[in-house]
Amino acid sequence: xxxxxxxxARLGVDYFLSGVSERYRxxxxxxxxxLVVWDSTRRCNLHCAHCGAAEETxxxxxxxxxxxxxxxxxxxxxxxxxxxxxxEPLLRKDLLxxxxxxxxxxxxxxxxxxxYLVDEAMAQRIGAAGVQSVQVSLDGLESTHNQIRGxxxxxRRAVEAVERLLRQGIPLVSVATTVGPHNLADLEGLxxxxxxxxxxxxxxxxxxxxxxxxxxxxxxxxxxxxxxxAFVRRANRRGFRVYLGENLTFLGRWESRLRxxxxxxxxxxxxxxxxxxxxxxxxxxxxxTAANREGSLLEEPLAAIWQRGFARYRRREILxxxxxxxxxxxxxxxxxxxxxxxxxxxxCISRIAHR
Numbered sequence: 218x219x220x221x222x223x224x225x226a227r228l229g230v231d232y233f234l235s236g237v238s239e240r241y242r243x244x245x246x247x248x249x250x251x252l253v254v255w256d257s258t259r260r261c262n263l264h265c266a267h268c269g270a271a272e273e274t275x276x277x278x279x280x281x282x283x284x285x286x287x288x289x290x291x292x293x294x295x296x297x298x299x300x301x302x303x304x305e306p307l308l309r310k311d312l313l314x315x316x317x318x319x320x321x322x323x324x325x326x327x328x329x330x331x332x333y334l335v336d337e338a339m340a341q342r343i344g345a346a347g348v349q350s351v352q353v354s355l356d357g358l359e360s361t362h363n364q365i366r367g368x369x370x371x372x373r374r375a376v377e378a379v380e381r382l383l384r385q386g387i388p389l390v391s392v393a394t395t396v397g398p399h400n401l402a403d404l405e406g407l408x409x410x411x412x413x414x415x416x417x418x419x420x421x422x423x424x425x426x427x428x429x430x431x432x433x434x435x436x437x438x439x440x441x442x443x444x445x446x447a448f449v450r451r452a453n454r455r456g457f458r459v460y461l462g463e464n465l466t467f468l469g470r471w472e473s474r475l476r477x478x479x480x481x482x483x484x485x486x487x488x489x490x491x492x493x494x495x496x497x498x499x500x501x502x503x504x505x506t507a508a509n510r511e512g513s514l515l516e517e518p519l520a521a522i523w524q525r526g527f528a529r530y531r532r533r534e535i536l537x538x539x540x541x542x543x544x545x546x547x548x549x550x551x552x553x554x555x556x557x558x559x560x561x562x563x564x565c566i567s568r569i570a571h572r
Contacts, residue, residue, distance in 0.1 A: 220473035223472075223473040226477060226479065230478065231549065238531050241532070246524060247523070249294040250488055252297065253490070253491060255301045255302070257309050257312065258493060259274060259303065259493055261308070261331075262305055262308065265366050266364075266435065268429050268430075269425050269428035269429075269557075271428045273505050277494055281311040284315050288315065290514075291319075292323055296324060298324060300328070300329065302329040305330060305333070307339065320347040327349060330353060331353070332355075332376075333370075335374075335377070344385035349387070351382050351387050351391075353375055353390070354394070355411075357400035357403035361400050376410075391418040391419065394419065394422075396421055397436065401437070423436070425558060425561075436569075437569075442566075463555065464555040465566065466480055466482055466555055467550050469570060482552065484499030485499065485531050491519075492505050492510075496513050499530065512525070539553060
């Protein structure tokens with residue numbers, strides 16, 4: 218049965234993407250980003266098996282003054298939200314100072330954290346800074362999560378963080394789970410735990426083939442993906458809101474069963490990432506290499522980089538340069554998949570679902 222709601226949403230998404238692409242091709246201004254993600258630090262207090270940020274180190278991070286200048290630029294562009302990730306963002310002593318400043322400049326703010334540092338005082342500070350969204354990572358039930366995170370206290374600290382943030386009245390407290398063969402069996406139990414805690418949104422994403430996951434057998438294969446999709450459908454039917462991350466941009470026959478609208482890669486269309494040292498790239502999961510950089514905030518304004526850069530995304534180059542994509546009947550449903558998943562040939566659902 219055709220999901221008309223999904224199909225109408227897909228037409229709207231395609232109209233928007235095509236419009237941005239055409240404006241860029243003609244040299245006309247494109248709409249500003251709605252979301253800017255700040256990859257704030259690569260320092261971390263845990264050692265996760267699937268970490269994609271472990272390969273890169275930086276001699277310097279953006280200073281408070283430099284990132285606040287970037288916030289001023291975002292405000293001028295009317296960016297809707299500044300989301301902060303890492304590493305562990307709360308290791309930056311100035312993080313909440315920056316987010317409070319962003320709030321004063323009219324931006325919504327969010328944090329992705331492992332929760333380990335969210336004691337009662339930190340939860341109160343997060344609330345006082347007006348942070349609207351906090352995402353806490355939980356990758357399984359206690360023994361699984363602790364093994365993945367390399368810390369025997371990490372599960373308890375993450376659960377306590379969720380409880381404290383909910384008590385503080387943070388508008389959206391969500392949980393993120395990175396799914397691989399090692400924790401697939403924990404999803405039912407973890408879902409029950411989150412529902413009991415009062416979590417309203419659970420974001421599931423598959424392991425990406427970057428960082429430590431390059432060398433580990435952490436990627437889902439055919440039957441495991443089917444099991445994940447079936448679980449998401451069951452959970453949503455029970456009224457628990459489960460969002461399947463955009464690193465699987467197209468789900469094949471499951472797409473309109475699990476989603477209300479397409480989960481396109483937003484890079485260059487609605488989102489970009491500020492790197493640890495000020496380089497701009499598409500998203501925080503992308504390796505911070507010269508090939509992925511669009512410019513530097515220390516050398517030119519964010520607005521100039523946004524208007525000039527991101528050519529390969531806006532031109533949808535992959536649909537013609539990748540022979541498999543060019544010949545695929547679903548190319549205008551997945552748009553070539555996630556660029557980060559391409560690092561390990563994990564971007565195409567029709568290929569990985571049959572491995």
